[in-house]
Amino acid sequence: MERLETATGMRDSLQEERTEVEHSLRALIASRDALVSQIDDQLAEQRARQEAAAAALPAELVALYRRIAARSGGLGAAPLNGRRCGGCQLEATATALAEYAAAAEDEVVRCECARILVRGGGA
Ligand SMILES: [Zn+2]
Structure with a gap:
């Protein structure tokens, strides 16, 4: 009986840790996606500036x-x-x-x- 309680406690503890890790992972993925989106915006802006500059040249x-x-x-x-x-x-x-x-x-x-x-x- 005591072994079952110990095992159940360990399982619950591991599930909590897993949940925390999953939350951290989701936050990191969201942060990454936001940064990738910013980089895409900057690239589009740079391409537009490059095209505008090229249009003014022979x-x-x-x-x-x-x-x-x-x-x-x-x-x-x-x-x-x-x-x-x-x-x-x-x-x-x-x-x-x-x-x-x-x-x-x-x-x-x-x-x-x-x-x-x-x-x-x-x-
Ligand atoms: Zn050179």
């Missing part, structure tokens, strides 16, 4: 960017930071730097890694 340049991005891990353009390509992190040669400097402001210049280099101040 179609040929956007097509070039997308071809390079597809081959370069999603990054079709990168800033030229001093001598360094922000995409591949390689330093441009003196010859390449001279070519970048001689290029017209609206000319598309590309790194050896193929990415479009975005020239700004300091380049």
